[in-house]
Amino acid sequence: DAGVIQSPRHEVTEMGQEVTLRCKPISGHNSLFWYRQTMMRGLELLIYFNNNVPIDDSGMPEDRFSAKMPNASFSTLKIQPSEPRDSAVYFCAVLKSNPGTGELFFGEGSRLTVL
Amino acid sequence: QQQVKQSPQSLIVQKGGISIINCAYENTAFDYFPWYQQFPGKGPALLIAIRPDVSEKKEGRFTISFNKSAKQFSLHIMDSQPGDSATYFCAFRTGGGADGLTFGKGTHLIIQP
Numbered sequence: 001d002a003g004v005i006q007s008p009r010h011e012v013t014e015m016g017q018e019v020t021l022r023c024k025p026i027s028g029h030n031s032l033f034w035y036r037q038t039m040m041r042g043l044e045l046l047i048y049f050n051n052n053v054p055i056d057d058s059g060m061p062e063d064r065f066s067a068k069m070p071n072a073s074f075s076t077l078k079i080q081p082s083e084p085r086d087s088a089v090y091f092c093a094v095l096k097s098n099p100g101t102g103e104l105f106f107g108e109g110s111r112l113t114v115l
Numbered sequence: 116q117q118q119v120k121q122s123p124q125s126l127i128v129q130k131g132g133i134s135i136i137n138c139a140y141e142n143t144a145f146d147y148f149p150w151y152q153q154f155p156g157k158g159p160a161l162l163i164a165i166r167p168d169v170s171e172k173k174e175g176r177f178t179i180s181f182n183k184s185a186k187q188f189s190l191h192i193m194d195s196q197p198g199d200s201a202t203y204f205c206a207f208r209t210g211g212g213a214d215g216l217t218f219g220k221g222t223h224l225i226i227q228p
Contacts, residue, residue, distance in 0.1 A: 106158030
């Protein structure tokens with residue numbers, strides 16, 4: 001059964017610091033997505049991977065943001081340097097590969113606060 | 116640019132009433148229209164979904180109504196319960212689905228006991 005574990009659940013950091021958010025999808029997927037949620041902008045797609053390959057990163061707001069997926073079981077989203085406007089909840093989600101229902105399974109999110 | 120407009124932003128309904136949330140879209144290439152439900156501190160989770168070849172889909176107290184000509188779809192929650200209090204998102208995707216979903220801005224629903 002597809003599931004997603006994100007860490008840390010909460011992160012408070014100071015402006016200028018590097019932030020790394022982690023995602024561990026459990027199994028049964030071939031696509032992984034990073035979303036950002038804010039009150040003003042809702043849920044925004046930042047980047048997604050198919051078979052561990054980045055396909056579309058047009059949603060990544062700036063060069064300060066980068067994402068990697070070294071294998072099917074792990075992905076990271078890095079912000080360097082962080083800014084107060086990056087404060088948001090970041091979600092990782094996966095799409096089941098077979099059968100392809102189209103359903104996205106989300107993790108519980110990483111709440112980032114940049115002071 | 117905003118490809119889907121969700122309304123209302125917030126909604127208060129009395130217990131036992133009907134909650135209605137609407138979404139209007141622009142791109143006729145969309146082939147899948149799900150609704151996601153999100154509780155505080157949790158990620159969104161699929162509630163119910165419809166494809167454009169069907170005008171209505173019902174699952175328990177939840178119904179999606181789809182109007183292809185008007186490019187609108189709506190979520191109806193019958194006999195609304197306090198446990199339905201959550202944020203609801205409409206979403207859409209274009210063909211294939213491997214490129215994920217685009218979400219509406221969300222509706223914060225409160226069911227008053």
